[in-house]
Amino acid sequence: MAAPKFSVKKDDLVEVISGREKGKKGKVLAVFPSEERITIEKLNMLKRHLKPSQANKTGGIIEKEGKLHVSNVMLIDSEGKRTRVKWKRLDDGKRVRVAARTGEVIDQ
Secondary structure: OOOOOOOOOOOOEEEEOOOOOOOOEEEEEEEEOOOOEEEEOOOOEEEEEEOOOOOOOOOEEEEEEOEEEHHHEEEEOOOOOEEOEEEEEOOOOOEEEEEOOOOOEOOO
16 A cells, blocks of 8 residues: 655644643644654654663663654745645646645645
8 A cells, every 4th residue: 555645745834723822822843754753843842762782882861753644744934934834736747745724835
């Protein structure tokens, strides 16, 4: 089965609309289409315990961003408000994302 097409891409600005981080905004660091999840900069921080190894001599506890389900975020448009995303086909045949709220093309 093919991975779903997301309305959110890497480096997009998004706002979390549900869960513990509700109302917070951040930049998308990574997208995982097969899992339907994304990672957002400095949100959903998790602590991981690392054993000492060749690469990490001391080990210890590190904090890193956890994954959020893509349905829990919405894209931020140019006005700084959250919006749904529509898909539109241009005259040259290219598909682009369009902000449903303003009608503005997101992809350049």
